Amino acid sequence: MNCDKHPEREGIASCIICGRIMCEECKLRLGGKNYCQSCADRIFRERSVEGPVDEGMGALKKLLITFILIIAFLVCLFYILYLVYLAPYYGSLQNVISILMEDPQRIIRFLSWRIGF
Protein backbone atom coordinates (compact mmCIF):
# COMPACT_ATOMS: atom_id res chain seq x y z
CA MET A 1 0.00 0.00 0.00
CA ASN A 2 1.18 3.50 -0.83
CA CYS A 3 0.61 6.79 0.97
CA ASP A 4 -2.89 8.17 0.65
CA LYS A 5 -1.60 11.64 -0.23
CA HIS A 6 1.54 10.67 -2.14
CA PRO A 7 0.75 7.70 -4.42
CA GLU A 8 4.44 7.46 -5.47
CA ARG A 9 5.62 6.92 -1.88
CA GLU A 10 5.47 3.76 0.13
CA GLY A 11 3.10 3.80 3.12
CA ILE A 12 4.87 2.99 6.37
CA ALA A 13 2.11 3.63 8.92
CA SER A 14 -1.66 3.90 9.17
CA CYS A 15 -3.77 6.37 11.16
CA ILE A 16 -5.22 4.69 14.27
CA ILE A 17 -8.46 6.66 13.83
CA CYS A 18 -9.32 6.66 10.13
CA GLY A 19 -6.90 3.96 8.95
CA ARG A 20 -5.41 6.14 6.20
CA ILE A 21 -2.05 4.90 4.89
CA MET A 22 0.74 7.42 5.40
CA CYS A 23 4.34 7.86 4.27
CA GLU A 24 7.17 9.02 6.54
CA GLU A 25 6.35 12.67 5.80
CA CYS A 26 2.57 12.39 6.42
CA LYS A 27 2.84 10.33 9.58
CA LEU A 28 2.28 12.21 12.85
CA ARG A 29 3.38 10.39 15.96
CA LEU A 30 1.58 11.62 19.11
CA GLY A 31 1.77 9.82 22.43
CA GLY A 32 3.26 6.75 20.78
CA LYS A 33 0.44 6.42 18.22
CA ASN A 34 0.25 7.27 14.52
CA TYR A 35 -2.27 9.83 13.31
CA CYS A 36 -2.92 11.44 9.95
CA GLN A 37 -2.85 15.23 9.75
CA SER A 38 -6.65 15.69 9.67
CA CYS A 39 -7.29 13.36 12.66
CA ALA A 40 -4.53 15.08 14.66
CA ASP A 41 -6.10 18.47 13.81
CA ARG A 42 -9.50 17.23 14.97
CA ILE A 43 -8.12 15.89 18.28
CA PHE A 44 -6.26 19.11 18.86
CA ARG A 45 -9.42 21.17 18.22
CA GLU A 46 -11.47 18.99 20.61
CA ARG A 47 -8.82 19.38 23.29
CA SER A 48 -8.63 23.15 22.87
CA VAL A 49 -12.40 23.32 23.49
CA GLU A 50 -11.76 21.83 26.94
CA GLY A 51 -8.70 24.06 27.24
CA PRO A 52 -10.17 27.25 28.76
CA VAL A 53 -11.27 25.40 31.94
CA ASP A 54 -7.68 24.25 32.54
CA GLU A 55 -6.34 27.66 31.59
CA GLY A 56 -8.74 29.27 34.06
CA MET A 57 -7.41 27.05 36.83
CA GLY A 58 -3.86 27.87 35.74
CA ALA A 59 -4.57 31.59 35.80
CA LEU A 60 -6.05 31.30 39.30
CA LYS A 61 -3.00 29.38 40.46
CA LYS A 62 -0.69 31.96 38.88
CA LEU A 63 -2.67 34.73 40.59
CA LEU A 64 -2.37 32.92 43.93
CA ILE A 65 1.39 32.40 43.47
CA THR A 66 1.80 36.07 42.50
CA PHE A 67 -0.21 37.07 45.58
CA ILE A 68 1.93 34.87 47.87
CA LEU A 69 5.11 36.26 46.29
CA ILE A 70 3.90 39.84 46.84
CA ILE A 71 3.09 39.04 50.49
CA ALA A 72 6.49 37.37 50.94
CA PHE A 73 8.15 40.37 49.31
CA LEU A 74 6.28 42.80 51.59
CA VAL A 75 7.20 40.74 54.65
CA CYS A 76 10.87 40.79 53.60
CA LEU A 77 10.67 44.51 52.87
CA PHE A 78 9.06 45.16 56.24
CA TYR A 79 11.70 43.04 57.98
CA ILE A 80 14.51 44.98 56.26
CA LEU A 81 12.82 48.27 57.21
CA TYR A 82 12.50 46.96 60.74
CA LEU A 83 16.16 45.97 60.97
CA VAL A 84 17.46 49.19 59.42
CA TYR A 85 15.11 51.83 60.83
CA LEU A 86 12.79 50.46 63.50
CA ALA A 87 14.96 48.09 65.54
CA PRO A 88 17.35 50.78 66.84
CA TYR A 89 14.42 52.98 67.92
CA TYR A 90 11.59 50.63 68.91
CA GLY A 91 13.55 47.53 69.95
CA SER A 92 11.94 44.12 69.60
CA LEU A 93 9.81 43.05 66.64
CA GLN A 94 6.89 42.24 69.00
CA ASN A 95 6.94 45.83 70.18
CA VAL A 96 6.89 47.15 66.60
CA ILE A 97 4.01 44.79 65.68
CA SER A 98 1.96 45.83 68.73
CA ILE A 99 2.47 49.51 67.80
CA LEU A 100 1.49 48.63 64.21
CA MET A 101 -1.74 47.04 65.46
CA GLU A 102 -2.63 49.97 67.71
CA ASP A 103 -1.38 52.91 65.68
CA PRO A 104 -0.02 52.05 62.21
CA GLN A 105 0.12 55.76 61.33
CA ARG A 106 2.84 56.22 63.93
CA ILE A 107 5.13 53.68 62.21
CA ILE A 108 4.32 55.07 58.77
CA ARG A 109 5.07 58.62 59.93
CA PHE A 110 8.28 57.45 61.59
CA LEU A 111 9.39 55.57 58.46
CA SER A 112 8.61 58.44 56.10
CA TRP A 113 10.57 60.75 58.39
CA ARG A 114 13.55 58.36 58.54
CA ILE A 115 13.58 57.45 54.82
CA GLY A 116 12.64 60.95 53.79
CA PHE A 117 9.65 60.76 51.49
Ligand SMILES: [Zn+2]
Ligand atom coordinates in the same frame (compact mmCIF):
# COMPACT_ATOMS: atom_id res chain seq x y z
ZN1 LIG B 1 -6.76 9.76 10.37
Ligand SMILES: [Zn+2]
Ligand atom coordinates in the same frame (compact mmCIF):
# COMPACT_ATOMS: atom_id res chain seq x y z
ZN1 LIG C 1 2.55 11.02 2.26
